[in-house]
Amino acid sequence: MQRARSKVPCIDKLNLSAPPLPPLGIMELGGWLLLSLIIVPMIGGAACLGLGRVLRLKAGVIVTSSLTILLGLLLFGYMTWNGLASISMTAAEVAPFSEVMLVADFALMLVFLYSGYKERSALVVLFALAQLIPLTWFEFVLSGDLQEPVIMVDFLGVMMALITSIIGSIICIYAIKYMEHDAHQPRFFAVMLLFLGVMNGAVFSNDLLWFLVFWETTTVCSYLLIRHEGTADAIRSGLRALTYTLGGGVALVFAIILLYHYSGTTLLSQLPLGNAISGLALVPIGLFALAAFTKSAQLPFQKWLLGAMVAPTPVSALLHSSTMVNLGVYLLLRLSPSFSPIPELQYAVGLVGGVSFLATSVLAIGQSSSKKVLAYSTIGNLGLIVLCAAIGTKEAIYAGMLLLLFHAISKALLFMAVGVVKHETGSEDIEPMDGLRDKMPFVTFALFVGVITLLLPPFGMFASKWMISEISANYPLFAFLLAIGFGASVVYYGKWLGRTFSAGPMRARKSAIDQPLSSYFKWTLLALMAGAVGLSFLISQVVAYLIVPYLGPLHIDVLFVSGALGMFPMFALLVVIVVSLTALALLSGSGKAEITDAYTGGEPFVFANSGAYFFSEKTAGKAIILINAIAVLLLISLFLFPAMQEVGLWAI
């Protein structure tokens, strides 16, 4: 068991030549916690396959989810309490698992080959072979060092694990109700829970070969979940997701091999700094970024995530908030020191993120399906995180981490709320949600909380948006991408939220709610609402206990509105707004107001709502072709600049 007690953790300064370590049997608590965060959800998932009967399945999911939440909190508590900046485990310590990982790796490739063959997809087969052959060769070339920290978790990893374990588990519990009439529940929950363990495994892996195994397993999980319903549409979307992310896997495999070739390491913690390498040695960095873009569905790879909307809503919630897409931006945040010092790569990566944010925010205006709107919003917000990673200053990484955390909570909440609407009414389109607050007041409130915590001050997401805006003054080009994106996101969320609140004269209102909300829905939504609002209140604590241990203190405390009146804490603003709203509402006694009819110039009228979408699908289609072309050019430039530098055509 190695411990790094440095106050400001710096991954490349970790003491890697520690004395021989005890065998697995007497591993310390921290190591056990890490391993159990990976294994417990997996065992729970496997058990679900065996628990055919509904009642036992329910219990299995609840127990596993609760255990995972508990373990995540324990890990956080253990590291904070002991003042650990990171925990790592060497290859020797986890030796029993190395074989498992190797087998898993090849088993995965065979699964991919089989899926490609079964679905008659030449591309999938090709991508599987393009991973299998180089990997087999690489396993022979590579000489493992038993003292290498194969597993390492710092506070970025802890934050990711908390997001996955807590939000992911809440989604699983929610899914118990949502999927109650599904024919293949054991299979569904097995994959959902497996996904959580795999995701934890990925963020704990320091050895890139381990990382690759977990990375590819998330691809399998998402493939299985997207095609779960078995309809033609689901199978097609699943295959598309598989193709895109498997292609990213190929990039990852070659990135690892080339990284080993140029820099002699397969450890994430020993990634070379950008200003120490040049020419073709930069190619693996570009390949890592490419892999991350496929995983996080950045332009031009957005299509698979939009197609993934055919999956049951809990799957969407899981993919969008606590697993899968987070993995790409996580990799980029880790990779940031390797590419952000080089302006060409910095701008190429940053522009992919920025253009993704701009384009998806505008495209979302034209969507009539709430899940599509949320999907576009996810891609956009991940684009902002990519932008932060590209800028790469401490402030930017700070903003990126905050964004990742608060986006996960609010996005899970929004998907789950939409899921309830779909479950109860059978539709997830925006226009039929007209007057939703009469029919489902609680769910409407959840949607409202989700949107305002995602958009407005003084909630958590706003803090990071504010930081990004502040940083953008140093990168005016990025500021222009942000400007339209911010405006457009107010528009598409405003339209949707407004629709749900639309209501006629109160006296004519249907007072009856058809049936009380299932407690599975109610409590999971409540938990996430409390999380989104509560953590916004506690943002200084979030920063102090999750982000400062990773990045060190920030010299400008941007979480405060500084003015001539001294420091004005964000949450004071929140309190002022909430208190005065309540007070004024009580004072004004709106309940006593006379209820009147809508003004129509005295004409009788029937209200037929229709949304404004501002542009047609056709226009959007043309725009998509254009922005995809831009994104492809940016991706090419990721490799063009290093190549030109290598042959002396370009001086970086």
Next chain:
Amino acid sequence: MGDLTLYALAVFLTLTAPLAVGLLMGVDRKLTARMQNRVGPPLLQPFYDLFKLLGKERRLINPSQAYFALGYLLLEGTSLVVLAAQGDLLVVFFLSGAGSLFLVLGAFSARSPFSQMGAQRELLQILAYEPVFFLIIVSIGIQEHSFISRDMSQNLIVTLPLSLIALVAVLVIKLQKSPYDIAHAHTELVSGPLVEYSGPYLATVELARWAEIAVVFGILTLFWNDPEPVAALLGKMVLVFAALFTTLVIDNVTARLTRRRMVTFTLSFGIALVAANIIWNLYLGQGVGI
């Protein structure tokens, strides 16, 4: 200045700025009338209207209208507080933007054809002016190396003249003046998002709108700075009146744009203006300016 003076000044500015805007509205109506060869209402007419509305009976379609109206007022008010306390301009911008979202939600919450059409159009206006407004603030930040309004020391009117022109365009939209009176469109939409508000609730929304406009004027005043307080104050006032007069002239000589043209025109020209200014200052005109 001591802390106490600053406190007093911030409170004073927050309370008086919306009232000053009310007065400016009076000036606006008077001047417009004169331009159209009418006598026009008394200068204090906006206040008479406001007080009369406050005394009227309360009528609503449903209570959430009232909550959203209060939210609008509070968010615009908070935005003004931060500005008056010489705080961060980005916070001012985001708070004010949040306020306009609440206005839209309030308009949507009544199931009324005029109100909802007004809400959709208000959203379009947000899409048109928010990016430009944001970039103007970013250009100020770049120029002053700070977003804190207390740190503003330059005469931005000299270094950011094109941003200033773009800010006037934002002002025209926020004042619902032609060619941008898309949402209120008094001839066919009655008054857009406000149509279902009456009495004290309408007064609340009206007051919030004054605060919202006060924020824009407040940012406008940052374009003139002078170490001498009297000169600074005079310069800022001249700037405000000049901007108001310009919007009036524009209002009277232009016809309303279509929705699509409003968005494309504002976005393209507004963004191009600010971009040109930033590029000039950062890359081309180094050493030029004050």
